[in-house]
Amino acid sequence: MAIEPSFFDELARLERSLRQRTDSRRQGQQQSPNVGEGLTFSDYRRYTPGDDVRLIDWRVYARTDEYFIKQYEAERNLTVHVLLDTSASMDFGDRSENKFEFAARVGLAFAYVAASGHDSFRFSTIGTGFERLDHGRSTRGELLGLLDSVNEIDPEDRTDFVESLSSYARTIRSRSLVVVVSDFLEDPDAIEDGLAALGDTDVLLVHVVAPEERDPDVVGDTVFEDPETGATQRAYFAGSTVESYRERLSAHVDEVEARARRYRAEHVVVDTDADFFDAFAAVWATRDAPSSRTSRER
Structure with a gap:
């Protein structure tokens, strides 16, 4: 993967319009x-x-x-925490539509806009736990360092939402927005337990879906492999099987959204074949100001 530094220059052209859409209580002064x-x-x-x-x-x-x-x-009075899923299932899709690359761009874009708006950011990957990649400076130089770190990541294994979000929650000590960028291919119960661990912190789930996931480019007798476990299953993929697959995927996405609503978290689905900058502007527009929830203070 190779996200170029010019990515931030392109983001700069979006900054003014994005900032105008941002509620002052979440963006900070x-x-x-x-x-x-x-x-x-x-x-x-x-x-x-x-x-x-x-x-x-x-x-x-x-x-x-x-x-x-x-x-x-x-003074910076909001911290944006970006949690980027690095599980093996994220490494799916052609280069231009790869889920991990698209998700990494979303995470970097949130960090960029936070820093430009004089808020702080923290950037971590999540898997079986979490790994913090930033050094707490929230500067342009920090962003360039993050870009290099993200470009070196090879998604692997699986993401334990309960463990990673629970352990990360213990590090949050100020008014915060947590942005989780993932394909959320996990048991909804585990996702819900992870959200519960974040307590009253404001949370945004950015749910990335590749077009090949919605409409697999296969037909007939096919062997499917789970990228996280290596398990395989043979199926005749046509007709009613295709329709059943699509229904199950749609139901899973809807279930993740329902669990998010239960904890008053925002949930937005992004297709990786969309123009990135249009998609990010749409994600930014979904961010509600903190409602009746009280942000975590420790």
Whole structure:
């Protein structure tokens, strides 16, 4: 897999429109010209007509005989936690439609927009447990490092949602949004138990589905293999068998959504053959502001 650094440059073109759609309670405060609680000094810039004169630094004026405005930046008050599924079933689909590559782009995009909006991000992979990939800096350099780390991942084994989400939940110590990016090919009960472990934290499940999963490009006598266990099963894939398969896949997706609703988590399905940037904008638009839930505080 090779996601290029130019991916972030393309994301930058989406940033303004995405930010306009974001509820301030979840995105956190943006850069502001107003001095107030929760704002920290960032830099100076020259005064231009229309600026608030109250922000002129008169000490600098006394030294330079020029007007400079103090710029302030909102303190980061939201942490976006990205949890990327690295199970073997994620390594499915052609390169342009590969589930893991698409999911990795979604996770990196959330981290990018969080950092651009002056919020913090944490980026981890989940499998039998979790592995944190970031170093807590939430910067452009951090993002480039993450991109390199993600490009080196080869999905394997299976994901234990109960263990990975339970153990990760113990690390959450501030107002947070947890974004789980996965194909969720797991027992819905296990997914629900993982969601329960996250408690009152706001959660978004990004459910990636490859077009070949919806409509397998096979017909007749076929041997199917479970990529996570290696188990195989022979079946004659045609007619009623195809229809039954599609119904079971649709029912599973609906069941994952139902379990998410039970814990007031957001759930959105994304097809990996969609244009990525259109798909990400749609995912971003589904993010509700925290409702009556109280974000985890520890």
